[in-house]
Amino acid sequence: MATESDDSGIRQERLNANLARMEELSKRLASALGQRRLHDAALNGPSTDVYMKAAAAYFAEMMQNPARVLEHQISYWGKTLKHYVEAQQVLAKGEFRAPEDPGPKDRRFSNPLWDSHPYFNFLKQQYLLNAEAVSTAVGDMESLPPEDKRRVEYFTRQIVDMFSPTNFLGTNPDALERAVATDGESLVQGLENLVRDIEANNGEVVVTLADREAFRVGANLATTPGAVVYRNRMFELIQYTPTTEKVHKTPLLIFPPWINKFYIMDLKPANSLIKWIVDQGFTLFVVSWVNPDSSYADVGLDDYIRDGYLRAMAEVRRITGEEQVNAVGYCIAGTTLGLTLAHLHKAGDKTVKTATFFTTMTDFSEPGEVGVFLTDDFVDGIERQTAQDGILSRLYMARTFSFLRSNDLIYSPAIKSYMLGEAPPAFDLLYWNGDGTNLPAKMAVEYLRGLCQRDGFAKGEFQVFGKPVSLKDVTVPLCAVACETDHIAQWRGSFNGVKQMGSKSKTFILSESGHIAGIINPPGRDKYGHYVSSAPVTGTPEDWKAGAEFHKGSWWPRWGAWLAKASGPMVAARIPGDSVHPVLAPAPGVYVTAVPALTAP
Numbered sequence: 001m002a003t004e005s006d007d008s009g010i011r012q013e014r015l016n017a018n019l020a021r022m023e024e025l026s027k028r029l030a031s032a033l034g035q036r037r038l039h040d041a042a043l044n045g046p047s048t049d050v051y052m053k054a055a056a057a058y059f060a061e062m063m064q065n066p067a068r069v070l071e072h073q074i075s076y077w078g079k080t081l082k083h084y085v086e087a088q089q090v091l092a093k094g095e096f097r098a099p100e101d102p103g104p105k106d107r108r109f110s111n112p113l114w115d116s117h118p119y120f121n122f123l124k125q126q127y128l129l130n131a132e133a134v135s136t137a138v139g140d141m142e143s144l145p146p147e148d149k150r151r152v153e154y155f156t157r158q159i160v161d162m163f164s165p166t167n168f169l170g171t172n173p174d175a176l177e178r179a180v181a182t183d184g185e186s187l188v189q190g191l192e193n194l195v196r197d198i199e200a201n202n203g204e205v206v207v208t209l210a211d212r213e214a215f216r217v218g219a220n221l222a223t224t225p226g227a228v229v230y231r232n233r234m235f236e237l238i239q240y241t242p243t244t245e246k247v248h249k250t251p252l253l254i255f256p257p258w259i260n261k262f263y264i265m266d267l268k269p270a271n272s273l274i275k276w277i278v279d280q281g282f283t284l285f286v287v288s289w290v291n292p293d294s295s296y297a298d299v300g301l302d303d304y305i306r307d308g309y310l311r312a313m314a315e316v317r318r319i320t321g322e323e324q325v326n327a328v329g330y331c332i333a334g335t336t337l338g339l340t341l342a343h344l345h346k347a348g349d350k351t352v353k354t355a356t357f358f359t360t361m362t363d364f365s366e367p368g369e370v371g372v373f374l375t376d377d378f379v380d381g382i383e384r385q386t387a388q389d390g391i392l393s394r395l396y397m398a399r400t401f402s403f404l405r406s407n408d409l410i411y412s413p414a415i416k417s418y419m420l421g422e423a424p425p426a427f428d429l430l431y432w433n434g435d436g437t438n439l440p441a442k443m444a445v446e447y448l449r450g451l452c453q454r455d456g457f458a459k460g461e462f463q464v465f466g467k468p469v470s471l472k473d474v475t476v477p478l479c480a481v482a483c484e485t486d487h488i489a490q491w492r493g494s495f496n497g498v499k500q501m502g503s504k505s506k507t508f509i510l511s512e513s514g515h516i517a518g519i520i521n522p523p524g525r526d527k528y529g530h531y532v533s534s535a536p537v538t539g540t541p542e543d544w545k546a547g548a549e550f551h552k553g554s555w556w557p558r559w560g561a562w563l564a565k566a567s568g569p570m571v572a573a574r575i576p577g578d579s580v581h582p583v584l585a586p587a588p589g590v591y592v593t594a595v596p597a598l599t600a601p
Contacts, residue, residue: 011183018184025191032195036203040388042381043396046155049377054152057141068140076133083129087122101125108166108407113173120173123165131160147371154372158406167411175419182421189421197417204395207413209434214426217435217593218586221428222263224275226587227576228288230315234299234307236288236589237315240274242573244281249568250353251283251320253312257331258289258304259397260436261592264516265330267428271522273556280560282567283574285316287333288591291437294390299440301336301447302465309340313351319581320574324353326566330519331489334360335451338501342457342473343464345502354566356559357480358519359489362471362497363458364451368490373400374452382448386441394436404487409433429516458500471497477505479562481555483518484510492541499537506537507562509555510545523554530555 062069086099098121106128113120138156141149165171169179169187178186197208215221226240254274256262265286266274277284287308292299316325329337334357341355361367367374386392402409416422424430439447456462460470480498482491491510498508511518512528521528531548532555538544551558577583 014183014185018188021188022184022191025188025195028195029191029198032198033203035199039396040381040385042377043385046151046372046375047377050148050151050155053144053148054138054141054156057144057148057152060143061141064143069137072133072137072140076129079129080126083122083125087118091118098122108164108412111173111177117173120165120171123171127163127165134160147375151372151375154369158403161406161411164411166415169419172415172419175415178420186421187419190418193417193421193423201395206395206398207410207417208424209409209413209427210430211424211426212431212434215428215431217261217263218588221268221431222266222588222592223269224266224272224278224587226284226286227583228585228587228589229319229576229581229583230312231584231589231591232307232311234290234304235312236290236584236591237312238286238288238587238589239319239574239576240278240284240286240587241576242281242283243279245573246570247281247283247573248564249322249571250324250326250566251285251316251322251574252277252326252328252563252567253316254284254286254328255309255312255330255333255337256287256289257333258437259332259439261291261432262286262288263588263592264429264432264520266588267432267520271520273520273522276522276556277560280564281570282563283320285312285319287312288589289437290591291594292391292440293438296440297386297390298442300442301339304336304443305340305343305464309336315581317351324351326354326356326563327352328356328358329360330358331360331515332447334358335362335447335457338362338471338474338497339457339462339464339469341476342469342471343467345473345475346467346469352476354563355474355476355478356563357478357494357498359483359486359494359515360480360497361489361493363493363500364453364455365458366490366493366496367452368493369404369487370400370490374448376453379445379448379453383445386444390441391438392441392444394438397439398434398436401488458497471500472502474501475503477566478503479507479509479559481509481511481519481559483514484512486515486518488515495537495541495544508533508537508544509558510548511555521554521556523556526553529553530558532558 090097090099096118098116098118101115101121109115109124111120114124115121134156135153138153141152144152169175175186193208194205197206198204200206200208224240226238228236229239230237254262254265256265266272269275274284274286289308290296313325313327317323327337329335337355337357338360341352344351364374382392382396385396413424417424450456450462454461457469458471460472461468463469478498478501480494482489482494484491495508498506510531511521512530513521518528529550529552531545531550533544533548535544535547
């Protein structure tokens with residue numbers, strides 16, 4: 001029978017073995033970090049101007065309104081002292097408990113010890129007091145211009161979030177409990193996860209969000225039946241197999257964003273927008289963009305329009321025998337669809353019958369949260385780096401978008417993986433999120449400079465094939481779907497762009513939730529609702545929403561009915577592939593999985 005002494009000895013042996021493993025892993029870690037490639041320093045964070053402006057504004061506030069600054073300080077001191085005294089009073093009574101915690105609940109502090117243990121509760125409450133004081137001080141700066149204030153507030157929030165006690169081993173009760181319970185095994189596994197991630201990303205720390213072995217595109221993701229019916233250097237064209245005997249006469253062509261991959265619309269049958277569209281009786285074509293390497297350095301937006309949009313439209317017309325198509329553009333692909341439509345209008349070309357825009361920005365005068373990364377300090381660095389690499393690497397884009405939701409996409413996954421030693425979850429959406437793509441150097445700079453910074457489309461200055469186009473040149477009937485909490489393409493900017501378009505028939509739908517969940521929102525779940533209005537798309541976004549009617553559930557059926565009216569009578573279903581347009585590969589094709597990017601023969 002084992003004694004308590006025997007058990008203690010076994011645990012000590014395991015702990016020593018784990019410490020030895022950690023020493024080995026530390027050597028691997030140093031080697032992995034040594035593989036990190038130098039890149040432009042401007043990509044690491046904002047220029048020092050941001051902090052200098054913040055400091056200058058704070059000192060100006062002290063000089064101009066010392067009473068308010070002192071009021072903030074005294075309030076902070078008072079709350080901090082009260083917090084300290086309450087903690088001391090409880091301990092003085094000989095009770096090992098925390099004082100009453102009146103603060104709002106924060107999901108970062110879900111472990112019961114944050115509320116019950118005096119040490120952890122003191123850390124949590126003081127951190128929240130500090131965060132409130134810093135945020136209030138920044139929020140009350142009146143001398144900063146609006147754009148500078150947004151940036152200061154954003155990067156201040158990033159710093160405050162980074163210093164949360166949950167992000168450090170010594171002040172995270174979940175991590176400490178797990179380490180004790182596993183005799184250090186969780187810390188070893190966490191270090192193993194960290195080393196693996198750094199090795200997989202050439203020296204960069206990128207948290208793996210999902211189990212990479214749990215999914216395979218074409219096997220358990222992107223499984224809706226179809227075929228690649230055309231391929232060129234820029235894209236593969238997928239035609240999906242019909243599931244109805246009859247289909248609407250006018251085909252539908254979807255242009256997904258090339259910042260990431262099209263199968264976000266086809267993760268699994270239950271939430272597949274692609275499958276749902278096919279099941280509604282539409283002949284559906286989807287573009288799968290190539291994942292570019294440095295050989296695409298000189299590819300610009302004109303190339304995407306000519307060899308992507310116009311070529312795909314021509315092939316769909318040729319395959320179906322129809323004169324017109326209905327087109328959809330998602331995110332950056334919606335912006336470029338707008339440019340294409342403006343060009344076609346000026347050319348007198350009526351190829352596109354209707355257009356649908358998913359989470360699309362065409363007026364960048366109010367870019368929202370992502371605007372903090374659209375200033376010269378970042379864009380200058382991107383321009384220098386892309387000139388060197390020939391591409392804007394997916395790494396930099398993924399990191400930027402992750403920091404827009406840092407607690408959800410950086411700190412929380414890092415804690416679970418590196419401190420708790422947990423394996424990444426088998427989550428299809430997070431798998432897709434980590435399956436990013438590159439952007440060609442020329443296209444990336446054209447988009448950032450000409451559209452985002454200079455707002456060239458809304459101002460009528462951006463050129464397509466050497467001629468300026470404007471929003472008023474978008475004249476086809478259109479439907480735009482924006483998402484209420486979208487942090488990439490904020491809905492007010494989307495509304496303002498649609499408002500300026502020249503179309504006489506505009507439908508605007510505002511979905512609840514964000515950039516992905518608001519779009520991939522199938523009927524039946526009633527998880528997110530949507531707003532619609534019969535009023536014209538005019539005035540301010542706020543006024544439109546105030547007058548809009550809220551409907552529970554998905555917007556898909558509403559859009560489907562709108563699209564059906566514009567898609568003509570029913571005809572015999574079209575099967576992909578014939579003697580003129582043979583099947584090149586089964587869906588989802590080869591471009592979606594190619595690393596590095598394939599090029600057409």
